[in-house]
Every structure is written in C-alpha cells, then in structure tokens.
Amino acid sequence: MQMKLWIRFFALSLLLASMALPSIVKAEFRLTPSLLVGEEYNDNIYLDAEDEESDFITTINPSLNFFWSTKVVDLNLDWGLRFRYYLKNSEENEDSLDQSQRARLDARFKLMRDVLFLHVSDTYERVTIDESEKGAIGNDLVNLTDSNTLRVNPYLQLEPWRTVTTRLDYIYENIWYDDPEGIDSERHVARLTVSKEISARITGRITGSHTLYRPKSRDERYFDDFDDAQKYDRNDATVGLTYRVTDRLTLDGHYGKAWIEYKDVDDPVLDPGGDRDPRNGDVLDGSLRDFGDQELDLWGINARYQLTEEVSFGGGYNVTTSHTVSEGMIETEGADAFLQYARRNRIALRAHATTSDYLTQERKDDSWGIAVDGDIPWTNRMGFDYQLAYTDYDNEDAIEGDEQYKRYGLRLGFYRDMKLGRFRTGYTYNENVSDDDDNDYTNNIVYVEMRFTF
Incomplete structure (x- = not known):
C-alpha cells in the first residue's frame, strides 16, 4: 500500500510539473538537494x-526541495528519505522506501486568470495516533503512524460587484494511515x-457548505x-x-x-457494557449507546497585533470540530495564544487550554500547556537552539479508563554553520508523570548530526 502511495505521489508531482511547461519561459526555478x-x-x-531499552541510532536523510513558479503555477515539493538504523534493535530499522519516505507537495494553478484556480496538496508524514497516549520530543517509534493526505481543491472566484467577492469550492480529500x-x-465538500x-x-462573509464523509472499513480494527x-x-x-x-x-x-446526519449505524457511541473486553474484538449489543444526529454551535473570536515587523502576538477562543486519527470526530x-519574535534571536511561544468531546464515543479530554522554541545566535555562524514543552492532560475514557498526566520536554542544541552545511549537537530530556504507574517514564537523548547542502 505504501509503495502505491509513493508511486502516486511522484506521478502526481510529474503531472503537475508537466502542466506548467507552456509557461516555462517566465519561470522562477530552485532545486536544493541536501x-x-x-x-x-x-x-x-x-x-x-x-x-x-536503550540503543544507538544512525540516521541518513537525503532530501530535495523543488520550487517552480510560473504565470500558470506555483509548485513546491519537499521530498526526502529518512533511513534509521538501530544497533541493537534491528527489527526497528527503517531501510526501505515504504518506511523512510517523507514528502510534501503543494501546487496552485491559475487555470483562468483571476477566476478559476486549482490547489493540490499531497503530504506523506508520521503523525501521532492518540494524544492521550505516550509521546516525547525526538520519539520516533511509540504512538505514531505513517499517513498520506491528498487534497484536491478546484475553486471559482468572481467579483460581481466591486465590493463583493463570491468563491465556490469543491474539495476532495483522501486520508490513509499505515x-x-x-x-x-x-x-467531499462543496462550499x-x-x-x-x-x-x-x-x-463580512457568509459561508455555506455540504460535506460527505466516507470512512473505509478495516478488518484489523477492534470494532468491526x-x-x-x-x-x-x-x-x-x-x-x-x-x-x-x-x-x-x-x-x-x-x-x-453544523448539522450532522450519521448514515449507517443507529448506535455508534462506544460503551464498555457487558463482561467482555471490546479491545479483544468482543462487541455486544449492549456495548453501543443510542444517540441521534447532532446539531453543533461553532464559533470563534480571534485577535492579532503586529507590534513591529519583528514582533507579533495574539490569541483567541474557538469552538471547532476535527477528525482524530483513530477515534473519530x-x-x-478552548483558548490559545501566541507570541513571535524574529530578529537576530528567534522566539516562538504558544499556549493553549482546551476541552475535546468525542462525538461518537464516551470520552472527554481536558488539556492545557505551553511550548517555546527559538534560537540564540552567538556569532554569525554559530549559536544555540532550544525547545521547551509542558502539557497537563486529563483523559476520561469509558473504554480505556481515565488517566491524568503531566508531560515535560526539553531540547538544547548547539549549531555551527560551515561552507557545506550546518553541524548540530545537543541533548533532549522527556518525562511523563502519570497517575498510572505503567505510564511513568523518562527519556534522555544525545545526538550529533551534519546537514550538507549542495
């Protein structure tokens, strides 16, 4: 399956690039291998x-950045192979194209000047399966899965009057998880x-949309x-x-x-009723709880202030919906806030406090946290970079059980720019403090790397 996605990704890239050939005369082109x-x-x-279990891990990561801008298309492709070799745990090696690829394609076509456009994106990446489970800065194995997201968005934009703009979108999205x-x-979305x-x-703006969401069944899942x-x-x-x-x-x-109408199952909310374990594939009639179609109020208030060219901050309070990897919508x-400073030193600070209700399960997650990252140049060629993260998480889950944890993460690094690229070395520390002793852990990582840019 992964190989098919890999072939599709590059076939799509070549197709989009070939569509831009008629306007190559006035093209901006950049190709950066590393x-x-x-x-x-x-x-x-x-x-x-x-x-x-400790290990020494070797990483080899060839990558390519391709940028092409013409009168017809703006195309940006980041593609790489991240091979990982474990000294003691060779069964975890990622040494094939299927296991190691990472890619991001973004293309915007101007099919009819100022009227008709096509936006195509395709992303192959590794994502977190469940935010309530284990995780850490620098973690590459636990609670993660490879994912591919294809998004095709043709849209029509008209200005019937000088102060009025009308936009009609069709969006097709295909998501796959390993x-x-x-x-x-x-x-499928019409908007x-x-x-x-x-x-x-x-x-002011008024938006209306109709969405068809169609999951693909998997025999391997706990619940058929x-x-x-x-x-x-x-x-x-x-x-x-x-x-x-x-x-x-x-x-x-x-x-x-938002008005949501579930199509096939009358009782989709999961409840661990009965004396069997649903995680072992046991599903009883009593393990599903009745609920009807849903009507949601979705709203938000946001602000952004650009203090100077280098400093901006803002925040907001929003009620939104989204899809998780494995637990549905x-x-x-909740509220979020940010502060960004970008001059000689770079600082990015983000904070959040949110509550997530699972619409098709008896589950609720409360979390708040703060994350800071940036760099401190020492000279024009060397300096330090850092990342700090803290999360306080409260998970109420009728099936998996409740859990509260506090998670800390710290990464400190030193970098040195050279003619051929950048040398980096550093240290990462992670700690998880949970009311479930089985989920208490610490993690230390020491790393050294060199990125060559050609």
Missing part, C-alpha cells in the same frame, strides 16, 4: 516505565462563500462496525466579520451551525 547524517544515543526508545487503528477516509467589503476596514459508525453527511452555515481596527490590530469573529473548545 543530505543529513546523524548519530544518537536514546536510553528509552519504547518510553517504558521500567526495563528500558496503522490499522487509523481510520482511512474520503471526504460557497460570499464576502462583502462593508467599509475600508470591515469585511466502528468505521461505519463514522459515516455522515453534514451541512454548515457560518457568518463572520473581520475588522482591521488599525494597520497593526486585526479582529475576527464568526458564528455558525471531536468538538474542541
């Missing part, structure tokens, strides 16, 4: 509470947005009917307003309704 070679020592590769717990799916410039600083339970049709209606208070301050607000409510 090679990363690294070695690390990891004292707990499986994030175990006891009997930790892990059998992941819910593969296809999604109409009408924007009105009310004044020089205020713009769980994927079918996710199948739904959905209608959304939203009104929004953007207000540029000053040249530096922007406010945005929106309110909408969730409704998330």
Whole structure:
C-alpha cells in the first residue's frame, strides 16, 4: 500500500510539473538537494516505565526541495528519505522506501486568470495516533503512524460587484494511515462563500457548505462496525466579520451551525457494557449507546497585533470540530495564544487550554500547556537552539479508563554553520508523570548530526 502511495505521489508531482511547461519561459526555478547524517544515543526508545531499552541510532536523510513558479503555477515539493538504523534493535530499522519516505507537495494553478484556480496538496508524514497516549520530543517509534493526505481543491472566484467577492469550492480529500487503528477516509465538500467589503476596514462573509464523509472499513480494527459508525453527511452555515481596527490590530469573529446526519449505524457511541473486553474484538449489543444526529454551535473570536515587523502576538477562543486519527470526530473548545519574535534571536511561544468531546464515543479530554522554541545566535555562524514543552492532560475514557498526566520536554542544541552545511549537537530530556504507574517514564537523548547542502 505504501509503495502505491509513493508511486502516486511522484506521478502526481510529474503531472503537475508537466502542466506548467507552456509557461516555462517566465519561470522562477530552485532545486536544493541536501543530505543529513546523524548519530544518537536514546536510553528509552519504547518510553517504558521500567526495563528500558536503550540503543544507538544512525540516521541518513537525503532530501530535495523543488520550487517552480510560473504565470500558470506555483509548485513546491519537499521530498526526502529518512533511513534509521538501530544497533541493537534491528527489527526497528527503517531501510526501505515504504518506511523512510517523507514528502510534501503543494501546487496552485491559475487555470483562468483571476477566476478559476486549482490547489493540490499531497503530504506523506508520521503523525501521532492518540494524544492521550505516550509521546516525547525526538520519539520516533511509540504512538505514531505513517499517513498520506491528498487534497484536491478546484475553486471559482468572481467579483460581481466591486465590493463583493463570491468563491465556490469543491474539495476532495483522501486520508490513509499505515496503522490499522487509523481510520482511512474520503471526504467531499462543496462550499460557497460570499464576502462583502462593508467599509475600508470591515469585511463580512457568509459561508455555506455540504460535506460527505466516507470512512473505509478495516478488518484489523477492534470494532468491526466502528468505521461505519463514522459515516455522515453534514451541512454548515457560518457568518463572520473581520475588522482591521488599525494597520497593526486585526479582529475576527464568526458564528455558525453544523448539522450532522450519521448514515449507517443507529448506535455508534462506544460503551464498555457487558463482561467482555471490546479491545479483544468482543462487541455486544449492549456495548453501543443510542444517540441521534447532532446539531453543533461553532464559533470563534480571534485577535492579532503586529507590534513591529519583528514582533507579533495574539490569541483567541474557538469552538471547532476535527477528525482524530483513530477515534473519530471531536468538538474542541478552548483558548490559545501566541507570541513571535524574529530578529537576530528567534522566539516562538504558544499556549493553549482546551476541552475535546468525542462525538461518537464516551470520552472527554481536558488539556492545557505551553511550548517555546527559538534560537540564540552567538556569532554569525554559530549559536544555540532550544525547545521547551509542558502539557497537563486529563483523559476520561469509558473504554480505556481515565488517566491524568503531566508531560515535560526539553531540547538544547548547539549549531555551527560551515561552507557545506550546518553541524548540530545537543541533548533532549522527556518525562511523563502519570497517575498510572505503567505510564511513568523518562527519556534522555544525545545526538550529533551534519546537514550538507549542495
């Protein structure tokens, strides 16, 4: 399956590039190959509470960045192979194309000037399966799966009047996960947005959309009917307003309704009723709880302030929906804030406090946390980089059981720029403190690497 995705990815890249050939005369073109070679020592590769397994890991990562901009298309491709070799645990080696590829394609076609466009993206990456499970900075094995997301979005944009813009979108999305717990799916969206410039600083918009969400069943999953339970049709209606208070301050607000109609299963909410373990494939009639179609209120208020060219900050409060990798759709409510500084030193700070309700399960997650990353140049060629993260998580799950944990992460590095690339070395520390002793762990990583740029 992965090889088919790999072939599809490059066939799509070549097709999109060939479509841009007629305008090659006025093209901007960049091709940047690079090679990363690294070695690390990891004292707990499986994030175990006891009997930790340590290993030396070699990384070889050839990659290619391809950028092509013409009058017809803007195309950006990042592609690489991240080979990983474990000295003691060779069964974890990632030494094939299927296991090692990472890729991101983004292309925007101007099919009819200022009217008709096509946006295509295809991303192959490794993602977290369940946020409530184990995780760590630098972790490459635990609670992760390879994923491929293809998104095709043709859209029509018209200006029937000088202050009115109408946009009609069709979106096709195809998501695949390597892990059998992941819910593969296809999604079709038709969306109409009408924007009105009310004044020089205020713009209003009305959006309506219809969505068909179609999961693909997997025999390997714990629940044979769980994927079918996710199948739904959905209608959304939203009104929004953007207000540029000053040249530096922007406010945005929106309110909408979502109507979700589940198609195939009358009782899709999972409940661990009965005396069997559903994780072993035992599903009883009493293990499904009745619930009807859903009507949701979705809204948000956000602000952004550009203090200077180098400094910006902002935040907001939003109620949104999204899809998890393995547990279906969730409704998330909460606040977030950010601060960015980019001059000689770079600092990015993010904070959040959210509650996630799982719409097809008896599960609720509360979390809050803060993350900081940046770099501190020492000279023009060398300096330090860092990453700090803290998360406080409270998981209420009727099937897996409740858990509370606090997770800490720290990465400190030193870098030195050279003619052929950048040398880096550093240290990473992770700690998880849980009310379940089996999920308490620490993790130390020491690494050294060299990225050659050609």
